[in-house]
Structures are given as C-alpha cells and as structure tokens.
Amino acid sequence: MxxxxxxxxxxxxxxxxxxxxxxxxxxxxxxxxxxxxxxxxxxxxxxxxxxxxxxxxxxxxxxxxxxxxxxxxxxxxxxxxxxxxxxxxxxxxxxxxxxxxxxxxxxxxxxxxxxxxxxxxxxxxxxxxxxxxxxxxxxxxxxxxxxxxxxxxxxxxxxxxxxxxxxxxxxxxxxxxxxxxxxxxxxxxxxxxxxxxxxxxxxxxxxxxxxxxxxxxxxxxxxxQNSPDAVQSTKRGLILTRQLGGVEQATVAHAWSSESKRAYKGTNIKEGLKAFAEKRSPSWSNPAKL
CATH class of the missing domain: 3.90.226.10 (2-enoyl-CoA Hydratase; Chain A, domain 1)
Incomplete structure (x- = not known):
C-alpha cells in the first residue's frame, strides 16, 4: 500500500x-x-x-x-x-x-x-x-x-x-x-x-x-469503514472528557473543537447522509487538515 x-x-x-x-x-x-x-x-x-x-x-x-x-x-x-x-x-x-x-x-x-x-x-x-x-x-x-x-x-x-x-x-x-x-x-x-x-x-x-x-x-x-471525520471528532470528545472531567465542560469544548467543525462542515457528513438516503455504502474522503 x-x-x-x-x-x-x-x-x-x-x-x-x-x-x-x-x-x-x-x-x-x-x-x-x-x-x-x-x-x-x-x-x-x-x-x-x-x-x-x-x-x-x-x-x-x-x-x-x-x-x-x-x-x-x-x-x-x-x-x-x-x-x-x-x-x-x-x-x-x-x-x-x-x-x-x-x-x-x-x-x-x-x-x-x-x-x-x-x-x-x-x-x-x-x-x-x-x-x-x-x-x-x-x-x-x-x-x-x-x-x-x-x-x-x-x-x-x-x-x-x-x-x-x-x-x-x-x-x-x-x-x-x-x-x-x-x-x-x-x-x-x-x-x-x-x-x-x-x-x-x-x-x-x-x-x-x-x-x-x-x-x-x-x-x-x-x-x-466509518467516516474519518466522525471517528476523529469522537476520539477528541473522549480525550476532552478525560481531561476536563465534567460532562458539561467536555460537551461544550468538544462542540467548538476543530474536529467537530470539520465533522459538521466537511464533505463526509454530506456523503454519509446522502449514501443512507440512496441505500448505498458511503465513499469517504481524506479529512481536511486541521
């Protein structure tokens, strides 16, 4: 490869x-x-x-x-x-x-x-x-x-x-x-x-x-097989929860993180939802650099 x-x-x-x-x-x-x-x-x-x-x-x-x-x-x-x-x-x-x-x-x-x-x-x-x-x-x-x-x-x-x-x-x-x-x-x-x-x-x-x-x-x-944007945003949430302790603090910090912005504003979320509607497997793209 x-x-x-x-x-x-x-x-x-x-x-x-x-x-x-x-x-x-x-x-x-x-x-x-x-x-x-x-x-x-x-x-x-x-x-x-x-x-x-x-x-x-x-x-x-x-x-x-x-x-x-x-x-x-x-x-x-x-x-x-x-x-x-x-x-x-x-x-x-x-x-x-x-x-x-x-x-x-x-x-x-x-x-x-x-x-x-x-x-x-x-x-x-x-x-x-x-x-x-x-x-x-x-x-x-x-x-x-x-x-x-x-x-x-x-x-x-x-x-x-x-x-x-x-x-x-x-x-x-x-x-x-x-x-x-x-x-x-x-x-x-x-x-x-x-x-x-x-x-x-x-x-x-x-x-x-x-x-x-x-x-x-x-x-x-x-x-x-999963969206790289979604996976990386999810891991950032796990890290923030461990670092900040409180759920509310971690949720807010995660919402404003670079990974969340990329996940919600990028092309992979559009592709994932479109693939679901069309009943096909999604074709993911490499994540944009943060």
Missing part, C-alpha cells in the same frame, strides 16, 4: 509499514532486550507519529497498531542503561518526565492526535509498556500476555503515564479505578491477560497469539 507522504527515516529499532489502506503499523524491534525502550526508539516513534498525525491518507483508523517483535510487547525502560546513569550520577529523571510532552515512548500521554490507537500485545508488557497501552484506544492481547507496573520493586516510579495510570483504569462494578490502579502500582505484581480484561478492564479482547495482529487489523479495517 502507498500513501501520499513519505515515511520519515528511522532506525532499525522500529519497523514501520502500511499493511492496509489508511492503516499504519509500528513494530518495536529490540527482541533480545524484550523491546525495552531506548532514547533512539522513543525519538523514532515520536517522529513517525508526528508525521502520521499530519498525513491525511492515514486517517480514521490508527496512530498505529503497536506491537512488538519477539516474545514481548515492551519491557518498559532499559533498566541496564538506567542503572549506568544512576551509578554515574548522570540521571535526570525528573527533568525527563516533566519535559516529555507525549510521555513514555511518545505514546503514554499523547493527546494531540484524534486518530485511534490500537495496541496489539503479544507477550509481556511491563512498566512503561503498560503505561503506553493504557493510553491506547483499543487493546488486543494474546492469551499468554502478562502485564505489570513493577517499578516499585526496582526503586523507581511509574510516572510517565501521569494521571493516566490512575484514571485510565476505569471503574469496574462500582469500584473506584483508584483501587485497581493502586493494586498494580503499589504491589507491582504481574497480572494475566484474563485479569487485565475481566478485572482491570484495560484489555478489550484476548485471543490466541497467532491471531493478535490479524484481529487488530480486522478492527482497524472496520474503523476504516
């Missing part, structure tokens, strides 16, 4: 492809290190996603289907490199966290994009790996996937998700998300894919390992 733009240059630590129309696929590629994040990988992801946000032909489906090469999704930060910095006195964690606008891996606090993110988790996700997928819109995990926020066991803090580590784990059966977040953050223990879906509710679907990417692409293609 081709697109109107050129994929930016990046290192071999990230594999980038366009497996289907309008769909971007990112694969973390440090299998020997369980895809632990490095400054180079972080910079690569940021550059690709910044480009993706501005690329009109890669639209309603994803900021990326994010998966990992090898037996892990992402082991979080590279603790060996972190240890060297700490022992040498070169560490500057507070500055890095405060200055990292998009969070861990340029994903965990990314709110600039109104394009959906699907995480395809094949294996283990620890620390920052979990923080990244907590900021994804849909999460599909393999049956053998495991998840943990084990930072406290190593004397460090799960800080790159900001409020996300508490807020993104939703309320379950009337119990505040704070308690579920605390269980993961304060105990630091590993949970199964089943628990991540049924108890903590940050995984949407658990499938056999061989089907993870296939299912993620299926969902991506399903999203692609």
């Amino acid at each position: 081709t697109n109107s733009g050129q994929i930016p240059p990046h290192s071999e630590q990230l594999i980038v492809s366009i497996p289907a129309e309008h769909v971007l696929l990112l694969r973390f590629n440090r299998p020997r290190s369980l895809n632990a994040m490095t400054p180079t990988m972080h910079s690569d992801i940021k550059a690709i996603l910044d480009w993706f946000d501005e690329e009109p032909s890669l639209w309603c489906v994803l900021v990326g289907i994010v998966t990992g090469e090898g037996r892990a999704f992402c082991a979080g930060a590279d603790l060996k490199a972190w240890n060297k910095d700490q022992q040498s006195g070169r560490s500057n964690e507070q500055e890095l966290v405060a200055s990292s606008v998009h969070g861990f891996g340029a994903i965990s606090r990314r709110t600039v994009s109104s394009k959906p993110i699907i995480a395809a988790v094949n294996g283990s996700a620890y620390g920052g790996g979990v923080e990244m997928l907590l900021n994804c819109d849909l999460v599909i995990a393999s049956e053998d996937a495991v998840f943990a926020l084990p930072e406290v066991k190593r004397g460090v803090v799960a800080a790159q998700g900001g409020k996300g580590t508490v807020v993104f784990i939703p309320r379950i059966s009337g119990t505040a998300g704070h308690q579920f977040a605390s269980e993961m953050l304060l105990l630091g223990d590993t949970i199964s894919a089943s628990d991540a879906r049924n108890r903590f509710a940050f995984v949407n679907l658990v499938v056999p390992k061989a089907e993870v990417l296939t299912q993620a692409l299926k969902w991506a293609n399903t999203i692609c």
Whole structure:
C-alpha cells in the first residue's frame, strides 16, 4: 500500500509499514532486550507519529497498531542503561518526565492526535509498556500476555503515564479505578491477560497469539469503514472528557473543537447522509487538515 507522504527515516529499532489502506503499523524491534525502550526508539516513534498525525491518507483508523517483535510487547525502560546513569550520577529523571510532552515512548500521554490507537500485545508488557497501552484506544492481547507496573520493586516510579495510570483504569462494578490502579502500582505484581480484561478492564479482547495482529487489523479495517471525520471528532470528545472531567465542560469544548467543525462542515457528513438516503455504502474522503 502507498500513501501520499513519505515515511520519515528511522532506525532499525522500529519497523514501520502500511499493511492496509489508511492503516499504519509500528513494530518495536529490540527482541533480545524484550523491546525495552531506548532514547533512539522513543525519538523514532515520536517522529513517525508526528508525521502520521499530519498525513491525511492515514486517517480514521490508527496512530498505529503497536506491537512488538519477539516474545514481548515492551519491557518498559532499559533498566541496564538506567542503572549506568544512576551509578554515574548522570540521571535526570525528573527533568525527563516533566519535559516529555507525549510521555513514555511518545505514546503514554499523547493527546494531540484524534486518530485511534490500537495496541496489539503479544507477550509481556511491563512498566512503561503498560503505561503506553493504557493510553491506547483499543487493546488486543494474546492469551499468554502478562502485564505489570513493577517499578516499585526496582526503586523507581511509574510516572510517565501521569494521571493516566490512575484514571485510565476505569471503574469496574462500582469500584473506584483508584483501587485497581493502586493494586498494580503499589504491589507491582504481574497480572494475566484474563485479569487485565475481566478485572482491570484495560484489555478489550484476548485471543490466541497467532491471531493478535490479524484481529487488530480486522478492527482497524472496520474503523476504516466509518467516516474519518466522525471517528476523529469522537476520539477528541473522549480525550476532552478525560481531561476536563465534567460532562458539561467536555460537551461544550468538544462542540467548538476543530474536529467537530470539520465533522459538521466537511464533505463526509454530506456523503454519509446522502449514501443512507440512496441505500448505498458511503465513499469517504481524506479529512481536511486541521
């Protein structure tokens, strides 16, 4: 598949492809290190996603289907490199966290994009790996996937998700998300894919390992059948609700957002309604740049 733009240059630590129309696929590629994040990988992801946000032909489906090469999704930060910095006195964690606008891996606090993110988790996700997928819109995990926020066991803090580590784990059966977040953050223990879906509710679907990417692409293609203007406006509404808290505030802010203006004044709303009246499938256009 081709697109109107050129994929930016990046290192071999990230594999980038366009497996289907309008769909971007990112694969973390440090299998020997369980895809632990490095400054180079972080910079690569940021550059690709910044480009993706501005690329009109890669639209309603994803900021990326994010998966990992090898037996892990992402082991979080590279603790060996972190240890060297700490022992040498070169560490500057507070500055890095405060200055990292998009969070861990340029994903965990990314709110600039109104394009959906699907995480395809094949294996283990620890620390920052979990923080990244907590900021994804849909999460599909393999049956053998495991998840943990084990930072406290190593004397460090799960800080790159900001409020996300508490807020993104939703309320379950009337119990505040704070308690579920605390269980993961304060105990630091590993949970199964089943628990991540049924108890903590940050995984949407658990499938056999061989089907993870296939299912993620299926969902991506399903999203692609919908109006990109409507999808991106809807995601902006979700982000504003999380940021502002109150329904009334979020509703008003969303109504005046750039994405809403594009959705209600653009060509795709006309096409969608016309196609309904004519009893045919709509033919969507690339969204206008905001």
